[in-house]
Amino acid sequence: MKKLYKVMMSLALVSLAAGCASGGNEQVKNANEGTKPVDSAKEVKEVSGTVNLYTSESQDLVNEMIQDFKKKQPKIDVKIYRSGTGAVISKIEAEQMGGAIQADVIWFADIDYYSKLAKKGMLEKYDSPEAANLDKRYAYEDGKYYEVRQIFNVIGYNTLKIKNAPKSWQDLGSPEYKGKVAIANPNYSGAAFLTLASLVNTNGMGWDYFSSLKNNGVKFEQSNGNLTSKLATGEYYGVSVVDFMVRNAKNSGSPVEIAWPSEGSVLIPTPVGIISGSKNKEASQKLMDYLLSTDGQKFFVKQGYIPVKGDAGAPEGSPKLDSIKVMPLDMKFLEDNRESLKTKFGELFSEAK
Structure with a gap:
């Protein structure tokens, strides 16, 4: 009997174990069913x-920037039309007269023109998530266009030709620079046009300053890139030029240096905006996001630009922003005198037309 009892108990334990195993498997099955992957329809669309x-923008630098952007957005292609600000505006206006602007995104140095486009409803308001912590002064007209990095027009000089650094814009009109001074053509360069307007509108400067440059044999180049190259070779001793180009040339070993004029440097806004009605709005927004992103801002620093986000760092050799004296940019003066400035400049410098 004892033997039979032991056999029956053994069978009961086996049965119980099997039942528990079965119940456990069922629980595991149910648990797995409760954690199925989320429906793929909820995934972010590429x-x-x-x-x-x-x-x-400088052709080589904007090409580098777009190549970096495409690493993040490989399915977005970017076709670039690059020329001076005046030529870009002429192309936009010709296309507008022809029925439709072909640009999706615009990026050049004429903030007054952006303001005009915005007033006409021709720029798309976009609240980029990357602009959430951006200083509001860089989000123009509540996000219709954005500043993505900062450049300044300054004096660049060749350290092999000029031993005492210039301290004032007026120095470019001194005998030391006679026949060896140059500026970009304001009819082509947006930065040069803003510099023209700022200096003409500054007490103690005005058109007399540009007359002094004319008397000193000032030369003209279409672009800041040409100015920097000829400054590095010593063809020019001093130039009015954008800061990052001189900084990059110096860091590459050229005998050039930046002088920050006592009257103030000229801040050159170069906004980025999306054209209203763009057929590629989502892709355009992704490009804007990238330019304002941490990655984009750090890439600007790598290219020698001062970023609009301080946490992205600063390029080698750049001053602290709060140490830079900047001439005020009078938008009303710029708007009211755009054509008269061009006319007067053309009369004074017929060779620069």
Whole structure:
């Protein structure tokens, strides 16, 4: 009997164990069913398309920037039309007269023109998530266009030709620079036009300053890039030029240096905006996001630009922002005198037309 009892108990334990195993498997099955992957329809949509970018930015630097952008957005192509600010504006206006602007994104140095486009409803308001912590002064007209990095027009000089650094804009009109001073053509360069307007509108400067440059044999170049190259070779001793180009040339070993004029440097706004009605709006927004992102801002620093986000760092050799004296940019003066400035400049410098 004892033997039979032991056999029956053994069978009961086996049965119980099997039942528990079965119940456990069922619980595991139920648990797995309760953690099925989320429906793929909820995944973020990948953006694709082609963005037509019209810009006055340096060709090599904007190409580098777009290549870095495409690493993040490989399905977005960017077609670049690059020329001086004046030529870019002429292309936009010709296309507008022809029925439709072909650009999706614009990026050049004429903030007054952006303001005009915005007033006509021709720029798309975009609240970029990357602009959430951006200083409001860089989000123009509540996000219709944005500043993405900062450049300044300054004096660049060749350290092999000029031993005592210039301290004032007026120094470029001194005998030391006679026949060896140059500026960019304001009819072509947006930065040069803003510098023209700022200096003409500054007490103690005005058109007399540009007359002094004329008397000193001032030369003209179409672009800041040409100015920097000829400054590095010593063809020019001093030039009015954008800061990052001189900084990059110096860091590459050229005998050039930046002088920050006592009257103030000229801040050159170069906004980025999306054209209203763009057929590639989502892709254009992704490009804007990138330019304002930490990655984009750090890439600007790598290229020698001062970023609009302080946490991105600063380029080698750049001053602290709060140490830079800047001439005020009078937008009303710029708007009211755009054509008269061009006319007067053309009369004074017929060779620069």
